[in-house]
Amino acid sequence: MVQIPKPPAPESLAPRSVPTSADVARLAGVSRATVSYVLNNTSAVRISEPTRRRVHQAARELGYVPHAAARSLRAGHSRTVLMPAPSFPVGPLYSRFIGELQWALGRLDYTVVQYGTVGRHDDEAARCWAELRPVAVLVPGSGLGPRGVDVLKRSGARAVVTLGPEAVEGAHALLMDHETVGHAAARHLYDRGRRRIGVVVPAENGLELFSAPRLTGARRAVRDTDATVTELPLAYEERGAARLAARWGSLGLDAVFAYNDEYAMLLMRALQDEGLGIPGDAAVIGADDLMLGRLLRPRLSTVHLEMPSGRDLAALVDRAVHDPGAAPERHTVLGAAVVHRESS
Amino acid sequence: MVQIPKPPAPESLAPRSVPTSADVARLAGVSRATVSYVLNNTSAVRISEPTRRRVHQAARELGYVPHAAARSLRAGHSRTVLMPAPSFPVGPLYSRFIGELQWALGRLDYTVVQYGTVGRHDDEAARCWAELRPVAVLVPGSGLGPRGVDVLKRSGARAVVTLGPEAVEGAHALLMDHETVGHAAARHLYDRGRRRIGVVVPAENGLELFSAPRLTGARRAVRDTDATVTELPLAYEERGAARLAARWGSLGLDAVFAYNDEYAMLLMRALQDEGLGIPGDAAVIGADDLMLGRLLRPRLSTVHLEMPSGRDLAALVDRAVHDPGAAPERHTVLGAAVVHRESS
Known part of the structure; x- marks a missing residue:
């Protein structure tokens, strides 16, 4: 590991010999105001083309660039x-x-x-x-x-x-509205004749923002029907997917909305490794319409999101x-x- | 499409009634310098705990936060x-x-x-x-x-x-050093007995920064051997991969380093759809060690990168x-x- 030396006194942190707009003004033989007008492209003031060129050349020569913070302090706002x-x-x-x-x-x-x-x-x-x-x-x-x-x-x-x-x-x-994503997926599975629908909920942090409404949407899609929705927590790793696939039979599910295409690929592989047929034993649908879904066999159904x-x-x-x-x-x-x- | 209204005059762009450190100083009954010392956590000046608390409370009440740009202008540098x-x-x-x-x-x-x-x-x-x-x-x-x-x-x-x-x-x-990635991949294929090695070069913009050295590294790995390296341009889409797979036989290749795992998945699928056996007819190796490689059948060999x-x-x-x-x-x-x- 690299060693971090003790920081020097704050004074030495100030950059040395950074060119200022005053330097540019001096070199170009104009006022600081003119430098500011030219470099900030102010249209309120008319400045001749030769002067403009002189200022730009001086700035380039000195390596001067305007200071965004100073400009926004002057303007009272930033972009x-x-x-x-x-x-x-x-x-x-x-x-x-x-x-x-x-x-x-x-x-x-x-x-x-x-x-x-x-x-x-x-x-x-x-x-x-x-x-x-x-x-x-x-x-x-x-x-x-x-x-x-x-x-x-x-x-x-x-x-x-x-x-x-x-x-x-x-x-x-x-x-x-991620509820519509879950709603569309579950509705599709229902329309394909499935009645016992699993919904994958990723175990990873930060995704509940999307997974919770997707689950809610799926539940809403089959409300007042003879279908059920079962929540399936799943981490994005092979062993958990294999465990879930191993107890698939005991869950009594015939379909799964797998949160997105990547989780769908993970779970579909685990189900296939267990000898289950897709979609015969389990219909699978993902979301996001990624390329990888088209490369799976069988090709993965998905929910296409319009951002x-x-x-x-x-x-x-x-x-x-x-x-x-x-x-x-x-x-x-x-x-x-x-x-x-x-x-x- | 939304309509963009004409911008108002610049004056109205200045934020109205933004609280300043002077407002905080007034409310807390201290000097502006004290406000600055407290809110910027300056350790150079000793300030009593009650004063500190009063300043923090006034700042909270007014919704005042220090201005990073102003601070860095004063300090002559930023963080x-x-x-x-x-x-x-x-x-x-x-x-x-x-x-x-x-x-x-x-x-x-x-x-x-x-x-x-x-x-x-x-x-x-x-x-x-x-x-x-x-x-x-x-x-x-x-x-x-x-x-x-x-x-x-x-x-x-x-x-x-x-x-x-x-x-x-x-x-x-x-x-x-992306040459080592290509070198490791080609060396591996050579060691597995392959002599006619294809190297995928993505057609997508911005990737040549990585693909060119990977190709160079692969060439270097088999220099002075009886093996050859053939450049295979490929866009990340199914049709191009299918075309490449269809003329696989005429290329006379027995292995491919597919740039990364995603291109490997794309090409492997196309080769399998053509009826070619992996690794029998074509050994395939990717790079990046993504999860998806482990989910393919056969499981994808890869180059693991240590960032x-x-x-x-x-x-x-x-x-x-x-x-x-x-x-x-x-x-x-x-x-x-x-x-x-x-x-x-």
């Missing part, structure tokens, strides 16, 4: 959109959505910053985020309450948008920043459609 | 470690590494900020990053050159650390921040070990 890094394991679907969102916000001239606040919750997390003085905060998952929203707004955030299964007072909400468009969400953030007094918007953004293949 | 979001598709292995790194840097009191600079390269990207005045910058992948390092250092970054296949002048480097420890990397960052004049460190941090299962 920073803060996104706390999600506390749950992120799948490829979500990654793609985040990438699209960052691109769309970048086009509207916002700077998206992702920030991990490991192990902090609600108020405490909100205070950490507030220290960065973001103009907007986009919170995926849960973990932010009305008090956290208040802290953020009081520190100058003009928009707080949550992205998850529940709305929070004072914040805009993109509601991801919100990053462009729409970026537009909502921008709208909210320009009108912070507007009533919170609520949008339900998660679509769910069954893709029927061979496993169900 | 922000900037990590540009990687431009390549991120797998579960890499995600776990990043999570561990953020946790370790958090324990050393750094704030890790991830920042996407979509479509910008080298100098231009470095200037964007420099605007945030990070105390350290951690750059995964490539895309930063010596000039970018210079821009960052001139704007006050005390440490620049790259994380990828190549070292950059002026920056510390954690070298991820650097997030804790070691955090310690390197901290060391570099405290001694920015030290010569750049170079560490090779990627271990590769073959996990032999049934497919090879």
